[in-house]
Amino acid sequence: MRPRPRGRSLRTRLLLFIGLTLVVVCAAMALTTIYAQRAYLLGNLDQRVTDAAARSQGGLQRRTGSATDLGFLNERGQPIGTLAARFDDDGAVIAAEVVTEDGSQRVLTAAQRAALEGITTDGSLHTRDIPGLGTYRLTAISGDGVPVLSGMPMDHVQHMIGNLVLLEAVVSGVGLTVAGCVCAVVIRRQLRPLGRVAATAVEVSHAPLGHGEVTGLTRVPGHDTDPGTEAGQVGAALNRMIDHVETSLAQRQRTEERMRRFLADASHELRTPLSSITAYAELMHRGTDKIDPTLAWGRVSADSARMTGLVEDLLLLARLDEGRPLRSAEVDLTSLVAEAVWDARAVGQTHGWQLALLLDAPAVVTGDKARLHQVVSNLLANARVHTPAGTTVTASVEATDEQCVIRVRDDGPGIPQELLPTVFERFTRADASRSRAPGKEAGTGLGLAIATAITSAHGGRLSVVSEPGRTEFSIELPPAGSAEPPAPVPGRRSAIGAQKL
Known part of the structure; x- marks a missing residue:
């Protein structure tokens, strides 16, 4: 199997993207500058050519020479390389001269004149390569005067454009190099945290x-x-x-x-x-x-x-x-707790048993009556087994519109504080810490775990608070018809009564 090629890193991709962007921007700026400068130089040259043609025509109108007279080239101010020509009635070039470097005029050869053929006297600008002279910018005008052709060399314009291109290339190259180095340093520094993040991920993956x-x-x-x-x-x-x-x-x-x-x-x-x-x-x-x-x-x-x-x-x-799912029906907690207390009294006659009802609303919940009875029975049995004879155990029912609460409280020795965090876990026993009357059966350590599981299945919560002389288990359940979880126990607003059984 051929190895899969490795992809470019993020840093490489960023450098490539930024480099290409800079190249495009620099190229666009350079081309724009070159074309703008070229247009400006050509426009200036065209204006000079047009002015030269106009001056030539004006000079011919003041002169009285022959049809081939180009003596206006002798006038002062004519630039070197200025070219002039005259036409016959058919538009053919009959005379053509150019100003040389020493200020005199030189007649164009037949080949050079042939390069001027086809230029009409409508004032338009033309570019022609004239053998031995180079590239010229030419125009021919007639108007109301004598038809005349005038031109000027373009070498200096092309030379300036070439120098500008070279300068733009050098500046762009240097700028791209500097920008590339700066971007590489900046990107490396900015991506360095990602490298450390990746190193952390690799280290975690090896754990x-x-x-x-x-x-x-x-x-x-x-x-x-x-x-x-x-x-x-x-x-x-x-x-x-x-x-x-x-x-x-x-x-x-x-x-x-x-x-x-x-x-x-x-x-x-x-x-x-x-x-x-x-x-x-x-x-x-x-x-x-x-x-x-x-x-x-x-x-x-x-x-x-x-x-x-x-x-x-x-x-x-x-x-x-x-x-x-458990069975679901309306359960009256008052009768359920009363039955559980009576059953506990029959088994544990050495304890004192009390039932208290504190109701602001009917103590009715939706659930499995047998399982809820099992929860209360487990709590009462837990109080009976783990407290000495003579201990008073009170079971109370509180009900409001928001929740129903069953409390099982005893005045026994209490649960050690170190055992409280695990008291609802399975097979947790408090035998070593809480008193047990001689001859009482050993528990399996599942009673409170079962009570917690059943209470949670009914959408409720089982909690305990214990200290020496007071241990209280609280079962908080949502009332019938309520979909909300039980809220914290509110303050008691009325007490119907407490009865000693």
Whole structure:
């Protein structure tokens, strides 16, 4: 395969373009100057030829010589090279002389006179090459006087035009050379930032972006990102792109780390009940009398139920991550929260349970009632499991025309501040920091993650504020018929009441 030819660089193309432009401009200016000067010199020469013809005719009218008399050439003021001729009645040249360098007249030869044939006496200007004399500008007039022909040499005009052409060529050449050098220096300096931008792009392209943590990618220097220049705009755009790439890669790495941690936690959570089931099954298979079969079957059933619940939670999270639509119907949050509080009271009788309703509008949202009930139940269960006996848990419902808010608040020991940023992540536990009553079941660390996913699927937001003696989870949901996301919680304007259950 033949190698693909490399294209010209931007600097080369700019130099070629500017060079061609300068050549065209200089050529146009030179040609314009030459043609203007030539027209001026020819016009001046034509005027002198016409004046000479008029003087010659006037001189002949005052003289009484023969038909071939050209004695007016002897008059003072006749320039060297001035030519004069006379015609017969048929228009043929019968006499022709030229003023020589010593001021005398010399008769033209037959060949020289032949070059004058065909010039009419209408006053028009003609250019003829006369052998031995050079190029002449000629005119013939008759009018009311004697027909006469007069001419002057054009050598000095042609010589001046030639010198002008040479001068224009030299000046243009020098000017183009200087302009080319200046343009090359200026273009090189102006394109130098682009070279640095390209070097930065090449350096970034060599960075290992496919694996590991990607940080500290090279940026275009600040002095090459001036928005007032094209090169600066390119540099700034490249920096924005590098920032975006670095951010995206960092986010991808965090996602991969969370996924690996999630798989490891899920495997650990599944391995524990599976190991227990395997152990009890092995003991029952051996038929040993060291264990009560009823107890063994109870433990197997409990671990199976725990594993089943974990798998169902994982499947629910997977469905929510895929964005599968939930059931959509109008849900009354007051009855939903009341039912969840009653269920929590039945399970956690060692805690105090309260329900508070603060309504300025009906607390009705559009969504899946079962999933929203699951969210509230998870929060109540979280408060029950992670707080000691005697803790008061309050569930409140607030409703305005803009949003509906469910709050679950307890006066337990609180969540450590270092755990708050990750409290809604999967398999996050607070067992080591928050009190747990003896004998309470261990959680899987998916309850808050499921609550967050379900709330987000309903267009809402789940948040938490915690300090020793007060932990409050807030579920903000848009009211039924509202397409807007939930706004910040407004101030409470009325309190219907709080009831201890």
